[in-house]
Amino acid sequence: MLWYTGKRLLQMIPVFFGATFLIYFMVFSLPGDPIAALFGDHPPSPAVIEQIRAEYNLDEPFFVQYLIYIGGFFQGDLGTTYSGRAVSDVMAAAFPITARLALLALAMEAVAGIFVGLVAGLRKGKFFDASALVVSLLLISVPTFVIGFVLQYVFAINLGWARTTVSGAAPWSELILPALVLASVSFAYIVRLTRASVSDNLSADFVRTATAKGLSRPRVVTVHVLRNSLVPVVTFLGVDLGSLMVGAIVTEGIFNINGVGGTVFKAIRLGEGPTVVSFIAVMVVIFVVANLLVDLLYAALDPRIRYAK
Amino acid sequence: MRIKRLGVVAIAFAAAGALTLSGCAGGTAEPAASSDASAIVSTNGSEPQNPLIPTNTTETGGGKIVTSLFAGLVSYSATGEIQNEVADSIESDDATTWTVTLKDGWTFTNDEPVTAESFVDAWNYGALLSNAQSSSYFFDDIVGYDGAADSELTGLKVVDDKTFTVELASPEADWPLRLGYTAFSPLPKAAFADMAAFGENPIGNGPYMLASDGAWTHEVKIELVTNPAYDGVRKPVNGGLSIVFYATQDAAYADVQGGNLDVLDAVPDSAFQTYQSDFPDSYVNQPAAVFQAFNMPYYLAHWSGDEGKLRRAAISMSIDRKEITDVIFQSTRTPATDFTSPVIAGYSDQLKGADVLEFNATKAKELWAEADAISPYTGTFDIAYNADGGHQGWVDAVINSIKNTLGIDAVGKPYPTFAAALDDRENEKLTGATRAGWQGDYPSLYNFLSPLYQTGAGSNYEGYSSAEFDTLLKEGAAASSVEAATAKYQQAQEVLLKDLPTIPLWYSNVTAVWSADTVSNVAFGWDGVPLYSEITKG
Numbered sequence: 001m002l003w004y005t006g007k008r009l010l011q012m013i014p015v016f017f018g019a020t021f022l023i024y025f026m027v028f029s030l031p032g033d034p035i036a037a038l039f040g041d042h043p044p045s046p047a048v049i050e051q052i053r054a055e056y057n058l059d060e061p062f063f064v065q066y067l068i069y070i071g072g073f074f075q076g077d078l079g080t081t082y083s084g085r086a087v088s089d090v091m092a093a094a095f096p097i098t099a100r101l102a103l104l105a106l107a108m109e110a111v112a113g114i115f116v117g118l119v120a121g122l123r124k125g126k127f128f129d130a131s132a133l134v135v136s137l138l139l140i141s142v143p144t145f146v147i148g149f150v151l152q153y154v155f156a157i158n159l160g161w162a163r164t165t166v167s168g169a170a171p172w173s174e175l176i177l178p179a180l181v182l183a184s185v186s187f188a189y190i191v192r193l194t195r196a197s198v199s200d201n202l203s204a205d206f207v208r209t210a211t212a213k214g215l216s217r218p219r220v221v222t223v224h225v226l227r228n229s230l231v232p233v234v235t236f237l238g239v240d241l242g243s244l245m246v247g248a249i250v251t252e253g254i255f256n257i258n259g260v261g262g263t264v265f266k267a268i269r270l271g272e273g274p275t276v277v278s279f280i281a282v283m284v285v286i287f288v289v290a291n292l293l294v295d296l297l298y299a300a301l302d303p304r305i306r307y308a309k
Numbered sequence: 310m311r312i313k314r315l316g317v318v319a320i321a322f323a324a325a326g327a328l329t330l331s332g333c334a335g336g337t338a339e340p341a342a343s344s345d346a347s348a349i350v351s352t353n354g355s356e357p358q359n360p361l362i363p364t365n366t367t368e369t370g371g372g373k374i375v376t377s378l379f380a381g382l383v384s385y386s387a388t389g390e391i392q393n394e395v396a397d398s399i400e401s402d403d404a405t406t407w408t409v410t411l412k413d414g415w416t417f418t419n420d421e422p423v424t425a426e427s428f429v430d431a432w433n434y435g436a437l438l439s440n441a442q443s444s445s446y447f448f449d450d451i452v453g454y455d456g457a458a459d460s461e462l463t464g465l466k467v468v469d470d471k472t473f474t475v476e477l478a479s480p481e482a483d484w485p486l487r488l489g490y491t492a493f494s495p496l497p498k499a500a501f502a503d504m505a506a507f508g509e510n511p512i513g514n515g516p517y518m519l520a521s522d523g524a525w526t527h528e529v530k531i532e533l534v535t536n537p538a539y540d541g542v543r544k545p546v547n548g549g550l551s552i553v554f555y556a557t558q559d560a561a562y563a564d565v566q567g568g569n570l571d572v573l574d575a576v577p578d579s580a581f582q583t584y585q586s587d588f589p590d591s592y593v594n595q596p597a598a599v600f601q602a603f604n605m606p607y608y609l610a611h612w613s614g615d616e617g618k619l620r621r622a623a624i625s626m627s628i629d630r631k632e633i634t635d636v637i638f639q640s641t642r643t644p645a646t647d648f649t650s651p652v653i654a655g656y657s658d659q660l661k662g663a664d665v666l667e668f669n670a671t672k673a674k675e676l677w678a679e680a681d682a683i684s685p686y687t688g689t690f691d692i693a694y695n696a697d698g699g700h701q702g703w704v705d706a707v708i709n710s711i712k713n714t715l716g717i718d719a720v721g722k723p724y725p726t727f728a729a730a731l732d733d734r735e736n737e738k739l740t741g742a743t744r745a746g747w748q749g750d751y752p753s754l755y756n757f758l759s760p761l762y763q764t765g766a767g768s769n770y771e772g773y774s775s776a777e778f779d780t781l782l783k784e785g786a787a788a789s790s791v792e793a794a795t796a797k798y799q800q801a802q803e804v805l806l807k808d809l810p811t812i813p814l815w816y817s818n819v820t821a822v823w824s825a826d827t828v829s830n831v832a833f834g835w836d837g838v839p840l841y842s843e844i845t846k847g
Binding site for chain 2: 030031032033034036037038039040041042043044045047048051052055082083084085089090093094149152153156157160163164165168252253254255256258262263266269271
């Protein structure tokens with residue numbers, strides 16, 4: 001197990017270099033001169049633009065730019081944005097907020113999704129099951145921004161229960177509403193995954209055996225049915241953590257959250273190579289670690305899974 | 310079993326309860342916090358593109374902050390007239406050599422007095438090439454300016470603490486008009502020691518100052534309080550400003566509705582239909598100094614010479630501006646009648662030849678047929694735009710208007726970003742028209758004409774060149790009075806109306822809302838920015 005974990009962590013190194021190189025190249029290949037575009041319809045003199053290009057090494061060929069970036073990376077210098085801020089400062093501001101938001105959403109969707117899915121699976125075909133399916137279908141088919149605007153309008157503007165947007169410090173309490181929006185779609189998927197998995201496992205041999213042994217129903221449901229049903233759900237949650245960290249652009253926009261999604265989006269639009277690559281590098285690490293955790297959880301959930309050396 | 314399941318339900322309910330409880334806490338904590346400093350007006354903004362150095366701030370986000378932090382020689386009234394701030398007088402006999410005298414008693418917030426040197430040093434810093442300031446070209450008419458090498462502005466001479474002279478390369482009667490622009494602000498000595506650090510925590514002489522060191526929380530907001538030492542024409546009646554940065558105007562609009570924001574100076578497109586009913590007593594919708602158009606490059610076949618002139622006029626007359634501004638923009642744009650803006654002194658809707666900007670399907674078809682007689686038109690007419698700027702709606706409407714009137718093939722041509730569009734524009738690789746816009750730096754006709762249409766000017770991408778226009782502009786600049794200059798600039802625009810290097814579309818309005826419960830006396834300047842100092846809170 002330790003060996004397996006070590007091997008997986010070592011695999012991160014080529015993934016890291018490959019991902020940063022590719023992303024840097026993609027940002028480099030974006031059409032147009034990012035510096036000229038900064039000034040809109042009022043361009044400064046060409047000499048000034050040249051000077052700014054040189055300041056950001058944009059006059060160098062691609063490989064030199066990449067090497068300068070990687071060189072700085074290993075000395076702890078992630079470069080600067082076109083507004084002159086250290087990329088590390090930008091990351092230190094955005095990541096904690098996004099992490100809080102993602103964890104909150106993950107907790108909400110996991111707890112509520114697994115609970116509803118379990119009950120629906122146990123009462124297959126009954127009223128609760130039918131309504132859970134209808135609600136989840138609804139959540140999956142409505143776009144996030146609609147859910148976002150509706151929840152913002154109802155809870156923040158009309159009822160005044162929450163703040164319309166998240167303030168700069170982004171405390172946990174203000175993040176509940178946006179986390180609810182983020183969690184809604186994944187909640188629906190988790191309900192469906194859990195439900196299907198639970199209803200499959202209910203008729204599995206090991207459940208029949210457990211019941212025949214005389215175990216109480218709660219014990220059969222929690223230890224045997226639910227635990228084995230969680231494997232696909234945990235896989236989904238692992239991937240979802242990654243996309244929650246990256247893909248919350250729409251929700252961040254609606255609630256004016258200064259998070260990772262919006263920052264990366266803005267940096268891509270501006271063609272800010274160092275910012276984009278630094279953020280992506282961290283996200284690659286998060287993805288790899290989340291996937292590793294998921295794989296390790298498999299063994300804990302399903303005793304039949306063992307890791308080969 | 311029953312108990313266990315109840316347990317889970319109880320946990321779920323407890324979680325839901327916690328959710329609403331803390332949601333409540335979030336909602337009530339805010340007003341309490343803001344009542345402590347009830348006179349602080351909160352308003353929308355965006356993260357400044359650069360550190361807050363006056364000569365390096367050319368965009369709106371940083372501009373509204375820098376204007377609040379600094380007071381230049383003059384500032385602009387709501388209607389765009391100049392009013393003296395630090396200047397006591399700005400005088401010249403020949404419009405070439407200007408003598409500037411300063412008032413007594415002005416200081417920066419670090420108690421350093423504002424002297425002639427504060428201006429001369431700041432302008433020299435801004436103009437020096439190696440400082441790479443985005444506003445450096447604003448000093449290009451002062452003797453000594455060099456856009457290609459480091460050079461001192463030798464035309465600036467300090468006479469004494471309160472007097473300096475400016476020698477211009479050529480006479481300009483309305484030169485003082487531009488001095489309210491942020492680039493002409495003074496800087497304290499402390500700035501030059503470490504400009505980057507100064508840009509984080511600027512020390513100014515304006516109506517407001519930073520609430521504390523580090524009052525600028527990047528990407529979040531900046532907190533300003535009233536500068537007690539300021540005694541100019543923009544003396545604030547409120548206690549300060551909290552300028553909150555928004556990534557989308559939709560979020561800002563929701564915040565005004567939810568009571569978290571006092572003033573929003575740009576209503577989002579999504580609220581064009583509803584803002585008047587959402588804020589029945591607290592909205593404005595009035596023209597601002599933004600001109601929007603599309604340009605036809607001269608290097609394209611069919612678009613140069615006499616044929617091009619006819620075709621441009623035909624295109625212009627085939628666009629129903631009134632209908633598009635009413636339907637697409639819900640009247641938040643005003644159809645164009647010239648090349649400047651109604652808020653600029655000297656604007657006229659009576660220019661000779663301005664009928665070419667009116668919808669006239671019959672005339673448009675005639676002109677197009679005349680052009681076809683010279684050389685028959687083939688191919689598709691396209692208008693390039695950047696897809697990330699919300700332009701698709703009106704481009705499609707304009708295209709339809711042209712298509713329906715002239716019966717030609719026409720399409721909108723989206724570019725993913727402004728950078729990509731600019732690239733093709735600079736490399737002369739456009740296949741058709743391109744979206745263009747101009748936001749006035751200072752309230753003067755000259756600022757709307759010279760940078761865009763003068764031969765070889767910085768923003769004249771499409772290569773328009775007219776000797777007649779250049780001469781009129783030069784005569785206007787050298788005219789002995791502002792009235793005489795205006796007459797020349799209007800004649801110059803009549804040349805543009807004949808040539809149509811750009812097809813004027815409309816002026817952007819400032820469409821703004823504010824919370825009637827918390828603020829009053831909200832008015833907007835010529836540039837569409839709220840007159841912050843006049844807003845009363847509570």
